[in-house]
Amino acid sequence: xxxxxxxxxVMGLILDYYNQVPTxxxxxxxxxxxxxxxxEKDVDISPSFQDDQGGDLDDPSIQxxxxxxxxxxxxxxxxxGFDTMRTSSIALHHVAxxxxxxxxxxxxxxxxxxxxxxxxARSWLPNPSFTEWTFTLRNDVFWHDNTxxxxxxxxxxxxxSISGLKVGDKIRAPAYFEGDLGEIEKVEVIPPVxxxxxxxxxxxxxxxILANPRLKxxxxxxxxxxxINDGDLSVSPLDVGLIGLGPFKFDNYEPGSIMQVxxxxxxxxxxxxxxxxxxxxxxxxVIISDPVAMDIAFRTxxxxxxxxxFGHYLSEERVVGYTRDLEDNVHFSQIEGGTIRLAxxxxxxxxxxxMRVRRAIALxxxxxxxxxxxxxxxxxxxxxxxxxxxxxxxxxxxxxKFDLAPLDERRDEAKKLMAGAGYSNGFSMGHLCRxxxxxxxxxxxxxxxxxxxxLQLHIIDxxxxxxxxxxLDFDTQPGALSVLPIPxxxxxxxxxxxxxxxxxxxxxxxxxxxxxxxxxxxxTTERRIDIWRQLQKYLFVEQTYIIxxxxxxxxxxxxxxxxxLVIPSEDGxxxxxxxxxxxxx
Amino acid sequence: xxxxxxxxxxxxxxxxAVHSAEVREALRQELGLxxxxxxxxxxxxxSMVNGEFGGRSLVNGQPIAAIVxxxxxxxxxxxxxxxxxxxIVSVPLGVLAAWKRNRWQDYLVRLITxxxxxxxxxxxxxxxxxxxxxxxxxxxxxxxTSPWEDILTHFQIIFLPVLLLAWEHSSHIVRVxxxxxxxxxxxxxxxxxxxxxxxxxxxxxxxxxxxALVPIVTILGLQLGWLLSGTLILxxxxxxPGLGGGLVQAALVRDYTVIQSLATLLVxxxxxxxxxxxxxxxxxxxxILLSPQLTRPYTGS
Numbered sequence: 001x002x003x004x005x006x007x008x009x010v011m012g013l014i015l016d017y018y019n020q021v022p023t024x025x026x027x028x029x030x031x032x033x034x035x036x037x038x039x040e041k042d043v044d045i046s047p048s049f050q051d052d053q054g055g056d057l058d059d060p061s062i063q064x065x066x067x068x069x070x071x072x073x074x075x076x077x078x079x080x081g082f083d084t085m086r087t088s089s090i091a092l093h094h095v096a097x098x099x100x101x102x103x104x105x106x107x108x109x110x111x112x113x114x115x116x117x118x119x120x121a122r123s124w125l126p127n128p129s130f131t132e133w134t135f136t137l138r139n140d141v142f143w144h145d146n147t148x149x150x151x152x153x154x155x156x157x158x159x160x161s162i163s164g165l166k167v168g169d170k171i172r173a174p175a176y177f178e179g180d181l182g183e184i185e186k187v188e189v190i191p192p193v194x195x196x197x198x199x200x201x202x203x204x205x206x207x208x209i210l211a212n213p214r215l216k217x218x219x220x221x222x223x224x225x226x227x228i229n230d231g232d233l234s235v236s237p238l239d240v241g242l243i244g245l246g247p248f249k250f251d252n253y254e255p256g257s258i259m260q261v262x263x264x265x266x267x268x269x270x271x272x273x274x275x276x277x278x279x280x281x282x283x284x285x286v287i288i289s290d291p292v293a294m295d296i297a298f299r300t301x302x303x304x305x306x307x308x309x310f311g312h313y314l315s316e317e318r319v320v321g322y323t324r325d326l327e328d329n330v331h332f333s334q335i336e337g338g339t340i341r342l343a344x345x346x347x348x349x350x351x352x353x354x355m356r357v358r359r360a361i362a363l364x365x366x367x368x369x370x371x372x373x374x375x376x377x378x379x380x381x382x383x384x385x386x387x388x389x390x391x392x393x394x395x396x397x398x399x400x401k402f403d404l405a406p407l408d409e410r411r412d413e414a415k416k417l418m419a420g421a422g423y424s425n426g427f428s429m430g431h432l433c434r435x436x437x438x439x440x441x442x443x444x445x446x447x448x449x450x451x452x453x454x455l456q457l458h459i460i461d462x463x464x465x466x467x468x469x470x471x472l473d474f475d476t477q478p479g480a481l482s483v484l485p486i487p488x489x490x491x492x493x494x495x496x497x498x499x500x501x502x503x504x505x506x507x508x509x510x511x512x513x514x515x516x517x518x519x520x521x522x523x524t525t526e527r528r529i530d531i532w533r534q535l536q537k538y539l540f541v542e543q544t545y546i547i548x549x550x551x552x553x554x555x556x557x558x559x560x561x562x563x564x565l566v567i568p569s570e571d572g573x574x575x576x577x578x579x580x581x582x583x584x585x
Numbered sequence: 586x587x588x589x590x591x592x593x594x595x596x597x598x599x600x601x602a603v604h605s606a607e608v609r610e611a612l613r614q615e616l617g618l619x620x621x622x623x624x625x626x627x628x629x630x631x632s633m634v635n636g637e638f639g640g641r642s643l644v645n646g647q648p649i650a651a652i653v654x655x656x657x658x659x660x661x662x663x664x665x666x667x668x669x670x671x672x673i674v675s676v677p678l679g680v681l682a683a684w685k686r687n688r689w690q691d692y693l694v695r696l697i698t699x700x701x702x703x704x705x706x707x708x709x710x711x712x713x714x715x716x717x718x719x720x721x722x723x724x725x726x727x728x729x730t731s732p733w734e735d736i737l738t739h740f741q742i743i744f745l746p747v748l749l750l751a752w753e754h755s756s757h758i759v760r761v762x763x764x765x766x767x768x769x770x771x772x773x774x775x776x777x778x779x780x781x782x783x784x785x786x787x788x789x790x791x792x793x794x795x796x797a798l799v800p801i802v803t804i805l806g807l808q809l810g811w812l813l814s815g816t817l818i819l820x821x822x823x824x825x826p827g828l829g830g831g832l833v834q835a836a837l838v839r840d841y842t843v844i845q846s847l848a849t850l851l852v853x854x855x856x857x858x859x860x861x862x863x864x865x866x867x868x869x870x871x872x873i874l875l876s877p878q879l880t881r882p883y884t885g886s
Contacts, residue, residue, distance in 0.1 A: 076834070080595055081646050086612075088598035164611060173611035176596040176604035234615060236646055255647075255655060256826025258728045286727050289834070290822050293727075296714045300724040325722065463589020463839040466597055470606075492603035502603045 064271070064564060066279050068583035071302070073294045074285040075309035077255050081236025084216040085161055085175035090309040090572060093214060095285050097576025098261050100216035100237075101246035105135045105154065105195075108211045110566045113574050114485065116207045120149065120217070120245065121195075130202040137193045140268045143220050144249040145241075151189040156221035158187045158197065165233045172233040179492070180209055204523070208486050213573045218244055247278040247579040259285040269579055279564065279582035291318075298557055299325040304583075305558040308572040311436060313337065313554035315376025322557055329560050334378070336570035337554035340370055340440045342431075342547040343479045343504035347472055347497060351427045358544035360417035363410040364451045365444070370550040374440045378553040414451060426452020430475035433457040434465045437478060470501045479504030479546070485570060487532040491516045494539055494546070505545035511538065561585040591643055591839040592618065616643050629842055639846030644838050649846045652831060657850075659729065659827035660816055663743060667750035667812060668805070675755035676801065679762020680789055686767065694759060701756030706749045707818040713745060714822070727824050746819045754812050761804045765797035772796075798869045806862040810855055 078095050080086035102108070107119035118124075121135035141149035161175035162184050175181075183200035190196055199206065209215075223240040232239070242250035247269065248261035262282040269277040286303065288294045291312050297303050299322060306312060314322070314332070322330050342361065344352045351357045367381040405413070418424055429448075433441035438459060445455040455476075460468060469477055479493065491499075496513060497506040515535040522528045539545050554572060558565060561584045568574035592613045596604040613619050617628070632640040639649035682694040717723050725745060730738040769775065770793050778788045816829030828847060835843035866873045 077645075079644050079838070087595050090598065092598070171611060171615050173615045174608050176608050178608060179603070179605045234646060238645070254729075254826065255652075256729070256830060257824065284728075286824070287826075288727060288824055289830070292711050293714070293822050293824060296718050296724045297727045299718050300722055302724060302727050325718065461589065462837060463591070463594055465589075466593030467588065467590040470593065500603075501606055502597075 064275070064279050064582040065584060066582070067281050068585075069282045069284055070280050070304050070562065070578060070581060070583065071284045071286060072305040073288045073297065073303050073307035073312065074259065075307045075312050076289050077287055078259070081238035082218065082242055083236045083238075084214065084218045085177075086236075087176065088214045088573065093216075093573045094308045094576050095259055095261075096216050096218065096244075097213065097246065098248040098283055098578055099242055099246045099250060100218040100244040102213055102216075102575060102577035102579070104210045104212075104215045104217055105137070106207045106211045108213060108568070108574050110575060110580065113568045113571070116211045120154075124207060126204075126206070130204045130206070131199045132196055133199070133206050134190070134194055134196045137195065138268060139193055141245060142266045142268070143222075143245060144243045144264055145220075145223075146266060147220070147222055149245060151191070151193060151195045153217070153221045154195045155187045155189050156225065157217050157219050158184065160219060161215075165228065167231070167233060170231070170233050172228075177212070177215060180212065180215075180489070182206070182209070203520075205486060205488055209489075213571070213576065216244075216246075218242075220244075247577055248280075248283060251282065256287055258287060261285075267579075271580065278577075278579040280578065283578060295321065298322065298330075303559075304562050306556045308335075308554075308556060308576070310338065310554075312556075313552075314378075314557060315555075316372075316378060317376065319555060319557075326559075331558050331560045331562070333556045333558060333565060333567040335554040335556065335568055335572050337552040337572070338480055339551045340374055340443075340549040341479050341504065342444060342476055342549065344476050344545060345472060345474055345506040346545065347506045347508065348475060350429065350475055351421065351423050352429060352475060354421045354423075355543060356417040356421040357423060358547070359541075360414040360421070360451065361448065361453070362540075362544050362547040363414040363417070365447050365547065365549060366407055367549045370440075370443055374443045375550060375552045378555055379550050381550045411450070418451060423452070426454065428454040428456055430456045430458055432465065432468055432474045432477040433459045434478065434480070435459050435461045437480075440478060472497075472506055477504065487519050487528055487535070488516070494535075505539075507543075507545055509543065509545070589839045591841065592616065594838050595644060618643075629845060633846070633849065639842050639849075642835075642840055642843050644835075644840045644843075649843055652843065653828070653847070653850060656826060656828045656831045658731070659825050660813075660820070660829055662732070663746060663750065663816055663820070663825065663827060664809075664812055666743065666747040667754055668809075670747060670751040671755035671758060672805070674751065675758035676762055676794075678755070679759040679801075680766055680794060682759065682763040683766035683770070683793075684785070684789055686763075691763075694763075698756035698759045701752040702760070706753050706815050707822060709752075710745065710749055710819055710822050713749070725823060729824060729826055742823065743825070746816075746823045746825065749819060750812060750815050753815060754808055757808060757811075758801060758804060762797065762801050765800050766793050769793045769796045795869070799866060799873075802862055802865055802869060806859050809858050813851060813854075 072094070074091060074094050076089075076091040078092040079089050080092065082092060082096065082099070084092065084096055084100060101119065102110075103117075103119035105119060105121035106116045106124065109115040109117035118138075120137060120141055122138045124133060124135045126133050135154070137149070137151055137154070139148075143149060158181075160172070162178050162181060164174040165172035182203050185198040185200045188196045188198070197206070203209075218237040220240060220243045223243060224235050227235040227239065237244070242253075244250070247264055247267045249264040251262045252258070252260040260282060263278055263280060267277060271277055286297070288297065288307065294303070294307060294312055295314075295318055298306060306314070313335075319332060322332075342365075344358055346353050346358075352361075371377065371379045371381070415424070418426070431441060431444065438457075441455075441457045441459070445457060448455050458474070468474060469479070492502055493500065493504050494512060495503050495516065496508050496510070497503060498508060499513070512535070515531060515538065518531045519528060519535070522531055540548060556567070556572075562581060563584045564580040564582045565578075566575040566580055592609050593604075596609060596612060610619075617625065620628075629639060632638070637648065637650060638653060641648055642652065678694050678698075682691045685691050714724060726738050726742045729742055732739040766789070770789075775788060775792060778792050783792075813829065816825075816827060817833050818829075819825070820827045820830035821833060828851070832844065832847045832851075834840075835847065
């Protein structure tokens with residue numbers, strides 16, 4: 001028996017060796033074909049409502065087939081009792097979209113994630129000063145136990161999110177995103193179907209914030225309130241049976257194995273032809289924490305779609321294996337993902353406190369080479385926010401717009417800057433390195449050797465990373481936090497340390513505050529884009545607090561018979577409801 | 586101290602979302618992590634004896650007793666199959682290797698067992714899985730099924746991890762069995778047995794093996810720790826929702842109560858197995874039961 005498997009092993013290795021001939025990947029666009037000189041070209045954000053494979057979801061001539069079970073991989077067990085107030089883990093939100101819906105009162109539009117569409121509310125209206133937002137709810141929304149969704153549910157959810165609870169010694173922490181919601185003064189129910197939210201400060205972008213797919217309403221008041229009144233302040237959605245508002249209702253959960261949901265027959269969304277969503281009978285989320293195990297299961301036909309989440313997103317090498325086994329039967333969806341960057345703790349003493357040193361490092365790094373070396377071949381050099389994002393500075397779409405000189409010239413300039421700062425012989429500098437990102441760390445270390453910088457890698461696992469990144473115990477760090485895809489949403493990662501302890505770079509630069517104040521006061525999109533450009537230039541070039549190197553393109557495999565997928569251009573938490581998905585088989 | 590912060594891990598969703606220091610502090614308080622370490626430890630100790638078996642998971646609030654009740658049977662089955670298979674395979678192979686010392690049978694056994702000891706099982710697992718994909722376009726089922734639900738699917742999903750664990754486990758036992766048999770067969774009582782005209786088979790099985798069994802059984806018990814550690818990664822690779830995978834996951838997210846409770850359970854299992862082995866000694870070699878009398882100090886009376 002053992003000999004048999006040894007023989008299989010050897011044969012497999014031999015065959016694999018001979019199969020290493022690169023296979024053309026027909027359905028992945030050639031990212032290098034993007035013309036670097038055409039940097040003023042507008043990014044197309046027209047609402048075409050296309051599915052991920054070019055099928056027009058609004059086209060009534062396409063007859064979506066109903067039924068079937070979609071089998072997807074999920075990166076792990078949904079943590080925190082499925083509580084969307086507790087965690088933004090993709091292991092939860094990949095599942096939670098189906099259970100709790102893709103949005104809140106509003107959602108990111110399926111056809112264009114940078115626009116806000118109605119979801120649980122059918123309309124909304126601000127007062128002239130943008131301090132009061134009145135949402136009118138749909139009257140056909142039901143919880144999965146067929147209880148009507150009401151404005152009181154919204155009030156309950158918002159109050160729980162913002163303030164948490166405190167009864168005697170017991171407390172329930174507010175939602176982790178309470179800071180994103182801004183300072184909500186009060187929430188009022190206006191019978192029968194309206195909710196008025198009063199803000200302490202004007203906010204023109206309140207619906208953008210509510211459209212964040214992480215803000216799913218997973219807390220049925222009629223089920224949770226009695227538990228809370230009985231003293232169970234930490235009651236979670238799992239404790240009350242995962243009763244949600246999404247297109248699919250909970251069926252079965254076996255931790256470590258599988259999570260199953262079934263179509264909710266009373267779901268309110270309909271397609272363009274008037275047919276009720278969702279099309280599928282259900283979804284099986286198979287818990288597969290090991291990416292290689294996911295690849296193997298997919299390549300042998302046990303999965304219809306891959307998991308979302310870092311590690312499970314495919315690299316170029318893994319895509320080759322998929323296409324070799326499945327040929328045209330696999331489709332690769334792409335989502336703009338996290339950025340590799342080097343962020344400095346300028347509040348800690350060291351050579352990097354000198355702006356010339358930081359700038360020299362920025363000029364020295366060969367950013368293009370990070371794409372094959374670190375990103376598995378999928379990515380591009382970009383400063384921040386997806387290239388498809390309308391707020392992206394188009395001059396940045398192909399990096400480096402501000403550093404257009406050839407690499408040799410830039411490196412000469414870098415050496416001059418280092419000499420001018422008194423560090424021509426280099427220095428040693430620490431770097432917080434997440435164990436899951438060691439390739440990126442090694443890339444940075446190798447890059448900086450030529451500048452005389454000995455980058456000391458402190459390799460830490462996720463537990464320690466979450467502690468250290470909000471501390472001042474480091475010289476540099478990669479930063480890897482998600483932000484809302486709007487300029488105002490970036491203050492948490494670019495702001496001053498005392499206001500934003502999670503910021504990538506630790507600084508106390510009040511000029512950055514000024515930019516964010518200007519952004520909040522801006523009244524037109526053009527003005528916002530202009531300020532955003534100035535801010536990026538200030539952060540990335542003039543002060544070089546952060547060096548954005550390259551942005552990953554996350555690749556998720558789906559079988560070609562999985563139709564109607566809505567893949568967001570960025571942020572893998574978006575469009576995880578799969579309400580429009582159908583199986584063409 | 587294990588570095589890291591479970592509260593930040595929960596709130597940041599694995600390190601990819603922003604949250605405020607105030608929320609972090611509130612959750613720390615909610616989970617009782619602001620209490621003095623002695624208080625937290627005392628609370629956990631009390632929960633270990635009052636029937637709650639460690640209380641609740643800090644990450645998902647589930648009772649740890651329920652987690653153990655769900656995960657333990659999976660690992661128990663996996664380890665039982667692996668031990669049974671390794672005992673069935675390894676002892677005869679060890680005897681064979683000793684009997685045919687330095688002949689082709691011995692070399693073949695070495696060829697199988699040395700890689701079994703040397704190769705990390707998770708690496709072998711991935712290679713075998715990839716081999717199956719490339720050659721047969723087949724992989725084991727991805728959702729665990731208990732033998733009571735569907736014996737065939739259960740066999741398909743658990744066959745490879747059992748084989749890999751048994752390979753690693755039995756490789757060591759084969760080597761130990763071979764070594765002790767070789768040591769025993771040079772003893773005088775084996776020479777006497779030969780002089781009495783007993784067959785080689787009879788000598789090996791009734792005299793040499795029985796006398797070599799005590800160290801073999803000892804190694805079996807000690808190896809259980811290795812076997813349990815082997816399940817940690819294999820359970821993740823093969824999608825088995827057992828204690829090993831659960832412990833790894835808990836360690837990664839700093840779910841202290843779960844780590845402590847599962848570690849305590851594993852220690853208890855190790856101690857119990859070694860106690861059982863101590864008792865088995867007496868069955869294998871009755872002289873051990875008599876040893877107190879035999880070793881009583883001479884008093885001169």
